Amino acid sequence: DTAVSQTPKYLVTQMGNDKSIKCEQNLGHDTMYWYKQDSKKFLKIMFSYNNKELIINETVPNRFSPKSPDKAHLNLHINSLELGDSAVYFCASSPSSGNTIYFGEGSWLTVV
Amino acid sequence: GENVEQHPSTLSVQEGDSAVIKCTYSDSASNYFPWYKQELGKRPQLIIDIRSNVGEKKDQRIAVTLNKTAKHFSLHITETQPEDSAVYFCAASTGQAGTALIFGKGTTLSVSS
Numbered sequence: 001d002t003a004v005s006q007t008p009k010y011l012v013t014q015m016g017n018d019k020s021i022k023c024e025q026n027l028g029h030d031t032m033y034w035y036k037q038d039s040k041k042f043l044k045i046m047f048s049y050n051n052k053e054l055i056i057n058e059t060v061p062n063r064f065s066p067k068s069p070d071k072a073h074l075n076l077h078i079n080s081l082e083l084g085d086s087a088v089y090f091c092a093s094s095p096s097s098g099n100t101i102y103f104g105e106g107s108w109l110t111v112v
Numbered sequence: 113g114e115n116v117e118q119h120p121s122t123l124s125v126q127e128g129d130s131a132v133i134k135c136t137y138s139d140s141a142s143n144y145f146p147w148y149k150q151e152l153g154k155r156p157q158l159i160i161d162i163r164s165n166v167g168e169k170k171d172q173r174i175a176v177t178l179n180k181t182a183k184h185f186s187l188h189i190t191e192t193q194p195e196d197s198a199v200y201f202c203a204a205s206t207g208q209a210g211t212a213l214i215f216g217k218g219t220t221l222s223v224s225s
Contacts, residue, residue: 033212041199043156043215055210090155098205100146101213103155 003027006091006104013081014112020077021107023091031055031097032074034066037088037106049074050097081111114139116204118216125192127225135202135216136184142204145178145185146213150199159200160187192223 006023013019025032033056034046048056049068063079074091091104115138125131137145146161162169162176162185169176173192178185189196199220203213 041150041218041220043201043218045212045214048210048212050209056212096207097209098144098207098211098213100144100158100161103157105155 004093004102004104006107010108012110017081018079020075021089023074023104025072025093027093029093029095031094033092034076035090083111086111114204114214116214116216118202122220124222127223129192131189131192131221133187133200133219137204141206144205144207146203147187148201194223194225197223
């Protein structure tokens with residue numbers, strides 16, 4: 001009964017492909033996030049949704065498109081993958097904006 | 113927007129020593145300051161947090177202090193153990209609608225026995 005779960009955990013794909021990462025939380029939280037952790041370990045906010053509504057959209061290439069079908073799910077679709085997209089993508093949730101966040105296990109994306 | 117600076121980037125201590133990690137933030141409206149620990153290959157996990165109405169908080173060997181005037185906060189780990197080795201992140205948030213935790217760049221702590 002993992003609180004924040006995301007799939008897949010590992011993803012190796014070729015440049016130019018399109019891929020999706022799915023995330024689900026069973027904590028009843030209103031807010032969900034996508035963070036990117038690069039090779040230098042820096043955790044950078046990408047997107048945030050509150051009750052299915054996009055509330056944060058940082059400077060992210062428009063090849064990245066989040067989708068929240070309901071407040072318990074937040075998916076990330078990436079088009080035309082590039083080498084620089086290789087990173088760990090963490091889904092997270094919190095009771096409300098800017099509060100304690102709970103991370104999923106991460107999705108290790110490698111673009112070759 | 114908020115900017116969080118964290119120092120040092122790496123810290124090596126002997127088992128039993130104390131470790132201190134410091135962070136500064138830019139947005140005076142920030143009022144929530146959590147610390148996360150990330151072990152190799154794992155997710156970041158909350159270890160302690162402090163809100164702006166409190167100057168210090170302690171949980172066993174871990175303590176956090178906050179100086180709102182100077183806009184800095186620190187993590188103190190006493191009697192370090194090898195299992196404390198990890199990357200530690202500080203973060204700050206205003207808690208306002210439409211905001212998220214902004215993280216420092218992390219400190220890699222190595223505790224040698």
